[in-house]
Amino acid sequence: MAALHIKKGSTKHSAYNLRPTFSDVQETHTLAVLVENEPGVLARVIGLFSGRGYNIESLTVAEVDHQGHLSRITIVTTGTPQVIEQIKAQLGRIVSVHDVHDLTVEGRSVERELGLFKVSGTGDKRIEALRLAEIFRANVVDSTLESFIFEITGAPEKIDAFADLMRPLGLFEVARTGVAALSRGAE
């Protein structure tokens, strides 16, 4: 498009430009999607995102109701308000989807993620890593003379912050679960 000098949002040059004149503001939303736990259901959800060009920033899935065979997929996604609405409507029309909740607009919610961090080093760095871990309430779940594995839970930003601090201290492997989220309150 750029090569043809079509300005973003401009439809000057074509009758068939689909770019709608909706808001351009990018928003991040956390969606909780309750699905039938059947083979291929995750592929349906992921295929929707890749096929229609939506972003997935984080995705977690696990069966939450063993009797009812329901899984909960938590997706963090970014897009304009109109794209977010489309994503919810598109998710809602997948036959195996029971329910779609936008936790970002349906009141306040709790978001947690678990991270495992392998940090190796000796001497001062090792001591500093341990000290910071304490401040972040990260637990040591494995240790050798040259390494630790820390386990940390929290909002994704907290885990990001922990990672940033550990990097100069010998961080060399990270595993993160992605976000699990629930709305606050009695409902």
Place this chain on the structure above:
Amino acid sequence: MTRQMTGAKMVVQALKDQGVDTVFGYPGGAVLPIYDEVFQQNDIRHILVRHEQGAVHAAEGYARSTGKVGVALVTSGPGATNAVTGLTDALMDSIPILVISGQVPTFLIGSDAFQEADTVGITRPCTKHNWLVKDTAQLSQTIHQAFHVASAGRPGPVLIDIPKDVQFATATYMPPQSIKIGHYNPQVKGDLAAIAELAEAIEEAECPILYTGGGVINSGPGASQLLRELVEATGIPITSTLMGLGAYPASGKHWLGMLGMHGLYEANMAMHDCDLMIAVGARFDDRITGRIDAFSPNSKKAHIDIDPSSINKVIRTDIPIIGDVGHVLEDLLKVWKSRGRKTNKEALSKWRAKIDHWRTVDCLKFDQGKTIIKPQYALQRLEALTKDRDRYICTEVGQHQMWAAQFLRFEGPNRWMTSGGLGTMGYGFPASIGVQMAHPDALVINVAGEASWLMNMQELGTAMQFRLPVKQFILNNERLGMVRQWQELLHGERYSQSWSEALPDFVKLAEAFGAKGITCSDPADLDDAIMEMLDHDGPVIFDCLVEKHENCFPMIPSGAPHNKMLLGEASTKGAIETSGAVLV
């Protein structure tokens, strides 16, 4: 009543219990047990196509012309992959069909077994839903559920993949009444507050328009009836998309003709200038909206659609109403009547006068000289000679399709089968076979371009075998006409690969299959030739040699909104900027 039976027998039993009388299919190793059951019964007719793509399009034609779920049966691997185009076509046009595919036995899945393909994986994005059934005990329930999913809410294609061992194994058959349909149950009733808001908008509007689409046809004949009642009662002018033709009769006095890229001048001008747009089962496709920021700039927009994802997808809606067209129109009429049946009569008559003025442009006019048949003329004559018959029209894809939409007139729903969303060349001929199966005594015509028709010409064998008197009305311009038109307008008249070279002699081709072939090139002979086609009791290939370089107008050019249509050759020079070419 429950009974023990094999999976293969269950398939046939479940289809019978769902009221299926016709299946289009093609056998192979992985569906042999089902074919064995098909052999041993007489309630379901099996139509042996010549290519699985044909089976799926035939099922689509059957479905669109009856409102029932169309059924196709294919084998694993290549059988299933050949079905993909038809499935995608049905998904884009919201056509309810069920494809049953065979699969290698469960214990071989994943081993790259002979004719194994990941059919549910391949068809996941081109079906509304699909299932791999690994346990015979689940099979009958799955089939019943599949019929429900295909037809409920926004209709669409579904697929069931059945491994061969599941077809052989025995389990208990569950009849339709005994199974739970599950949670899938889209809302059909519209929100009454929103409906009242629309009624109020109708009362106040000075320049209202109804923009209707395929959703009216999907909703069933009752919805078309209600739409007519609404139009007659309110006097609101009405236009339709390609997919919705026939929902309101072309002879109706408020009819504006089709809108969109190749729609009528009066319809597009009215869409542009209206102050209230009521979209009914239409999805604001890019062929309709053209340039988005100039699309009907001053109107309030109401949108009735059963699929929430259609609403606000492209155009922002002021009054969204989620529900089934039939249900919503019924409530709308009730509410509007109970509020006193009001409209802004004075403004409406001015609006109609304005529209009548646009009509005088006569945007479909063309010059029929004495020597060469113009495609428009051929369709005008076809219309004149067939309009009083019990007639169904299919089309292929291209210029002929657009001319058919402009020049043929539809008085009722379910009489027009065309590939709109995917634009699948090769759709029309097999679709006409499906329609003729559903309506054995009706006149079924496929308006075709020669290039499209060749894409599934093998189905002539099917038409002959099952004595289906489908009429193939080919507007032969020896060009990939629609491509040629774009190359002329957008690519400096460089006609890259848009010729139909080495065409067959269509009369001899017909005769080789035992069908009748007719060729016509002189406008003076056209009527007689068409009558000869209509009088022949059997499939006919009508090779109508037409003007080779005719362009399809009106056309909304790149870079222009609705009210800047091209109306004919003279207005095209320099009308489209090169950069418009990035879009299809």
